[in-house]
Amino acid sequence: MYQTILTVLLVLFWCAPSNAIQQLPSQSIETCQVDAPYGFPQSSKSGVAICRHAYITYVDPVAKIPEWVVYTLTPVHAIGCIPRSNAFAADQSVPQITATPQDYAGTGYDKGHISPDSDNSFDQQAESESFLMTNMTPQLPGLNRQTWKYLESSIRDWVLQLNVPFTIYAGPIYGATDKRIGSGVVVPHAFYKIVINRSTGQTAGWVFPQAENLGSDLTKFRASIMQIEQLTGINFPFPQNATELAQNQMWPVDFGFFIAAKKAKCGANADD
Secondary structure, eight states: HHHHHHHHHHHHHHHHHTTTOOOOOOOOOTTTGGGGOOOEEEEEEEEEEEOOOSEEEEETTTEEEEEEEEEEEEEEHSOOOOOOOOOOBOOOTTTTOOOOOOGGSSSSOOOSSSSSSSTTTTTTHHHHHTTTTGGEEEEEEEIIIIIHHHHHHHHHHHHHHTTTOOOEEEEEOOOTTTTTETEEOOOOOOOEEEEEEETOOOOEEEEEEEESSOOGGGGGGGGHHHHHHHHHHHHOOOTOOOOETTTTTTOOOOOOHHHHHHHHHHHGGOOO
């Protein structure tokens, strides 16, 4: 018996992320208003709002995934030099409804960030909190690591090039008939993202199916705000000067500019 207990403890020790930091309680919603300058999305679903260092997540306790996440990315934070920790962890602030990393084991789905790790890598606490499971949804690898990631990288480039903050709404699209994994974590059938240029009020939205090999042409997945609200059942707040970009338009991307700026700032950590 003693040997069995010792073996279990050793396994837990070696499996625990060595670079995880102590989880902090959810902050007050007032503290997080800086990340949601136009207010919070409104949904008919009952959920739990959790305020983190760099984002707010609204968790559906039945689905065990966030219904929406909102955050604001500034030019100062668009380039972060904190290395990726991969410190996936259950959210201790909501022990009854949080998913766990084990829920995803052997399912073929990635633990897909809604607020990206690279958008939080400006600060050690923010980077670690980006790996809480209340910021994750099941995503196919070919979506999470390709098209979804391409949009994440594009947003950072837009923020840096235009030198203005962007507010971002993002999350899954799911329903009662979608499959579940692990302890009941819903696998969304699609995902959305909305960005707002805080300087001009220009907005753009995308909807991606839960599918792989979608390519890098983001204009194929542009969707109107009305369409996204209809698909999600969420009302998103916008500035008074909000105007939508045409469906075939986006801000120009210059990844060379971004990569050079990151190398200049981060040096050896530029590729992390």
